[in-house]
Amino acid sequence: AQSVTQLDSQVPVFEEAPVELRCNYSSSVSVYLFWYVQYPNQGLQLLLKYLSGSTLVKGINGFEAEFNKSQTSFHLRKPSVHISDTAEYFCAAYDNTDKLIFGTGTRLQVFP
Amino acid sequence: NAGVTQTPKFRVLKTGQSMTLLCAQDMNHEYMYWYRQDPGMGLRLIHYSVGEGTTAKGEVPDGYNVSRLKKQNFLLGLESAAPSQTSVYFCASREPGHYGYTFGSGTRLTVV
Numbered sequence: 001a002q003s004v005t006q007l008d009s010q011v012p013v014f015e016e017a018p019v020e021l022r023c024n025y026s027s028s029v030s031v032y033l034f035w036y037v038q039y040p041n042q043g044l045q046l047l048l049k050y051l052s053g054s055t056l057v058k059g060i061n062g063f064e065a066e067f068n069k070s071q072t073s074f075h076l077r078k079p080s081v082h083i084s085d086t087a088e089y090f091c092a093a094y095d096n097t098d099k100l101i102f103g104t105g106t107r108l109q110v111f112p
Numbered sequence: 113n114a115g116v117t118q119t120p121k122f123r124v125l126k127t128g129q130s131m132t133l134l135c136a137q138d139m140n141h142e143y144m145y146w147y148r149q150d151p152g153m154g155l156r157l158i159h160y161s162v163g164e165g166t167t168a169k170g171e172v173p174d175g176y177n178v179s180r181l182k183k184q185n186f187l188l189g190l191e192s193a194a195p196s197q198t199s200v201y202f203c204a205s206r207e208p209g210h211y212g213y214t215f216g217s218g219t220r221l222t223v224v
């Protein structure tokens with residue numbers, strides 16, 4: 001089955017600490033990979049994407065992600081989080097019918 | 113440039129009532145999508161369209177109908193609302209060959 005798996009439903013972290021949000025994809029989806037962020041009561045915004053090329057992808061707000069083909073992973077990282085990073089984060093990939101499929105989301109809660 | 117606009121933003125329906133959600137995009141995108149977002153389940157595709165006059169079923173189409181009479185508009189209809197359709201609905205659009213979706217800000221629907 002085609003799937004995108006986000007291993008953590010919630011990640012609590014203190015401000016200025018590093019964070020990693022994990023995402024694994026099934027080998028049957030494409031390697032066009034995305035991270036979206038959803039702030040409370042808002043729509044989804046694109047954080048970053050991997051289509052090809054360098055496996056380390058930098059996005060907005062200081063986030064980056066690394067594409068790892070051998071581990072079928074696309075984990076999102078930030079070296080120092082802020083209160084304003086509190087949001088839900090979705091990993092997504094294109095399936096073999098050219099449509100985006102989403103993981104179940106990870107709620108990042110940043111505490112002062 | 114408004115991007116993707118969804119109306120209404122909030123709605124409460126009684127079981128059995130009908131309604132239509134409107135999605136309008138001003139980017140001349142060919143592809144449009146309707147997703148629903150439920151806690152712990154991420155975003156699931158309801159219906160989509162790859163051009164004016166075309167529609168197709170997604171992962172969870174039952175209980176919904178759609179129409180794309182004009183390229184810029186994609187309507188999602190509920191003929192007889194059920195409590196299981198309580199959700200947040202997102203519309204998105206993109207151009208073929210461009211892999212980033214543009215999302216609307218969502219419609220929060222409650223069916224009582």
